[in-house]
Amino acid sequence: MTRTHSSALxxxxxxxxxxxxxxxxxxxxxxxxxxxxxxxxAAALEExxxxxxxxxxxxxxxxxxxxEAEYPNVDVELVNAGTNTTQYTALQNAISAGSGVPxxxxxEYYALGQFTVAEALTDLSSYGASExxxxxxxxPWNAVQAGEGIYGLPMDSGPMALFYNQDVFDEHGIEVPxxxxxxVEAARTLHEADPNLYIGSDTGDPGTxxxxxxxxxxxxxxxxxxxVTVDFTDPGSTAYAETWQQLIDEELLAPITGWTDEWYQALxxxxxxxxxxxxxxxxxxxxxxxxxxxxxxxxxxxQWEEGANASAENGGSSLAVPAASQNKxxxxxFLEYANAGDGVxxxxxxxxxxxxxxxxxxxxxxxxxxxxxxxxxxxxxFADSAANVVEGWSYLPYQxxxxxxxxxxxxxxxxxxxxxxxxxxxxxxxxxxxGTEQGFTVNQ
Numbered sequence: 001m002t003r004t005h006s007s008a009l010x011x012x013x014x015x016x017x018x019x020x021x022x023x024x025x026x027x028x029x030x031x032x033x034x035x036x037x038x039x040x041x042a043a044a045l046e047e048x049x050x051x052x053x054x055x056x057x058x059x060x061x062x063x064x065x066x067x068e069a070e071y072p073n074v075d076v077e078l079v080n081a082g083t084n085t086t087q088y089t090a091l092q093n094a095i096s097a098g099s100g101v102p103x104x105x106x107x108e109y110y111a112l113g114q115f116t117v118a119e120a121l122t123d124l125s126s127y128g129a130s131e132x133x134x135x136x137x138x139x140p141w142n143a144v145q146a147g148e149g150i151y152g153l154p155m156d157s158g159p160m161a162l163f164y165n166q167d168v169f170d171e172h173g174i175e176v177p178x179x180x181x182x183x184v185e186a187a188r189t190l191h192e193a194d195p196n197l198y199i200g201s202d203t204g205d206p207g208t209x210x211x212x213x214x215x216x217x218x219x220x221x222x223x224x225x226x227x228v229t230v231d232f233t234d235p236g237s238t239a240y241a242e243t244w245q246q247l248i249d250e251e252l253l254a255p256i257t258g259w260t261d262e263w264y265q266a267l268x269x270x271x272x273x274x275x276x277x278x279x280x281x282x283x284x285x286x287x288x289x290x291x292x293x294x295x296x297x298x299x300x301x302x303q304w305e306e307g308a309n310a311s312a313e314n315g316g317s318s319l320a321v322p323a324a325s326q327n328k329x330x331x332x333x334f335l336e337y338a339n340a341g342d343g344v345x346x347x348x349x350x351x352x353x354x355x356x357x358x359x360x361x362x363x364x365x366x367x368x369x370x371x372x373x374x375x376x377x378x379x380x381x382f383a384d385s386a387a388n389v390v391e392g393w394s395y396l397p398y399q400x401x402x403x404x405x406x407x408x409x410x411x412x413x414x415x416x417x418x419x420x421x422x423x424x425x426x427x428x429x430x431x432x433x434x435g436t437e438q439g440f441t442v443n444q
Contacts, residue, residue: 036127036329041336044329048073051331054081054091055106057155057317059350063343067334070342076334084108088400091322095120101324103331107152108317109143110207110395110403113223115320116146117397122321123149127332135340139313139389140355144320147225152318153339154355156347158278159385160211160301160314163285166374167295168197168273176299180243183274183302187252190273198254199247200274201263204411206403207314208276212240214312214393216304220428221394228396229443230431232424239304241420248413248420255414264288276301278314279382283351286372293371298378301385311385312393316355353382360386398438402431 053060053076064076079102081087088111094100107115115121129150133141140154164176172193177183187199202208213220218236222229231237247253254272256263266272268291275281285296301311319339321331337343340356348354348365359365360383369375396402409430410423418426428444435442 036332038128038131040329041127041333044327045071045074045333048075049327049330050075050077051103051325051327051334052077052079053104053106053319053334054079054087054102055104055319056080056083056087057106057347057352059347059352060338062350063338063346066342066346067337070337071333074330074333085400085404088114091115092120095322095324098324101322103321103325103327104319104334105322106155106317107320108315109140109154109313110210110399112144112152112318112320113146113395113397114400115322116149116151117226120323121151122323122325122328122332123151124153124321124332124335125150127329128336129153129332132336132340135357136355137357137360137386137389138391139386139393140316140318142391142393143313143316144318152320153335155317155319155339156280156352157355157386158280158313158315158353159382159389160215160276160278160312161281161378161381161385162299162301163275163277163281164297164299165267165270165273165292165295166297168270172197177302178300179306180302180304184243184246184252187247188250191250191252196271198272199252200276201254201256201258201266201272202244202247202414203255203257204407204414205258206406206410209240209406209410210395211312211314212244212276213237214390215301215310216240217310217390219392219394221396223394223397226439227441227443228435230396230428230435231444232428237424238421241424245413245420268292270295276314278316279353279385280315282370282372282378294374297373297376298370298381300381309384309388310390311388313389396431396435397440398431398435401434402427405430405434 060078064078068074068076081090091105136154137157140157144150144152144154172190174186174189177186190197190199213236216236216239218234220230220232220237254266256266267289285292319335321328325331344354344356344359348359354360366380366383367377368379370378409427412418413420413423432442432444
């Protein structure tokens with residue numbers, strides 16, 4: 001990958017990236033370049049100091065307490081600066097202002113490129129990250145890398161699976177679908193048996209759409225520095241659009257928006273019979289759908305081709321060190337502790353789904369029984385999914401912006417006569433236009 005030059009860009013994303021880029025390159029002693037070493041990290045732990053961590057992941061609270069206990073000279077200030085785009089906007093504003101930038105920031109995989117291309121993050125390779133190859137499952141590890149650099153350490157992962165209500169399936173004699181064609185047939189059978197029941201709900205979600213295309217082998221985005229290609233006409237994108245269009249046309253999906261009170265209620269009373277989600281979903285079901293305890297189960301993600309075992313990621317976050325951090329070595333020490341060291345077990349015990357291959361393959365983890373899922377050893381399904389994530393996926397370096405216009409383009413297929421294929425074409429053109437305006441060379 002050719003490293004991005006500041007002058008090549010005029011802006012990206014939610015805030016003015018030109019300002020972000022210039023500030024990131026000018027406000028730090030070494031910018032995004034690698035200059036630290038494992039010896040620097042060890043010395044920083046010995047010397048101690050204070051670092052600020054911006055993250056909304058709740059399991060980090062105990063990790064911080066344990067880290068401070070093990071390294072009493074270190075003080076970690078854990079700040080919840082908001083979730084998702086709220087935190088990203090605050091982070092970009094802090095970088096642009098040149099003050100208030102945290103030493104560590106939680107950044108989801110889909111958003112990493114937006115900060116990496118702006119040279120707003122530290123390349124962690126020389127600090128010890130380059131020695132961690134093989135520590136993480138392939139999908140998350142690929143997500144934190146750009147070119148020759150490593151711009152974060154994976155904190156968790158979201159290998160996808162099918163969550164289904166077994167009581168509803170049993171009542172209507174529906175077999176667990178193993179292919180997406182079977183999934184469509186199951187949707188028809190269920191809705192015909194009871195028009196109040198739906199195989200799933202979907203009102204348009206960019207994360208679900210891109211994950212499904214990912215599993216289908218699609219590569220709509222290719223990124224090489226400032227050279228970007230957007231193409232939603234590849235076979236994977238086409239397979240998704242043609243299959244999902246049947247569910248929309250036949251009104252087989254509940255028009256209920258995810259994460260709303262209505263959605264939780266529908267999951268609890270059986271109105272929505274399946275979820276296509278990442279492995280982080282169990283804790284959300286347990287807390288948000290207590291009435292579903294004992295009814296829900298987990299199955300491998302249905303396949304685009306019978307007998308295949310392809311999967312994809314949905315969600316997942318990294319911890320990264322902003323280029324403007326004034327204490328990069330100590331910040332990296334916390335990253336390694338939280339995401340590759342003792343902090344991993346702490347977070348897994350609190351319900352996080354790991355990105356580390358050691359935990360994903362441990363007998364204790366794999367054989368854990370989920371009372372919510374009737375005693376099912378669901379981690380075995382999630383771990384298999386993690387091992388079979390299709391490689392080579394890329395997000396746009398301005399994916400946060402792309403996702404923000406999803407409902408204006410692809411989302412129209414859910415509320416008008418626009419088809420998914422037409423919606424994807426509109427999304428493609430809108431992201432090409434935006435990327436070109438920002439100074440990228442964008443092809444289709």
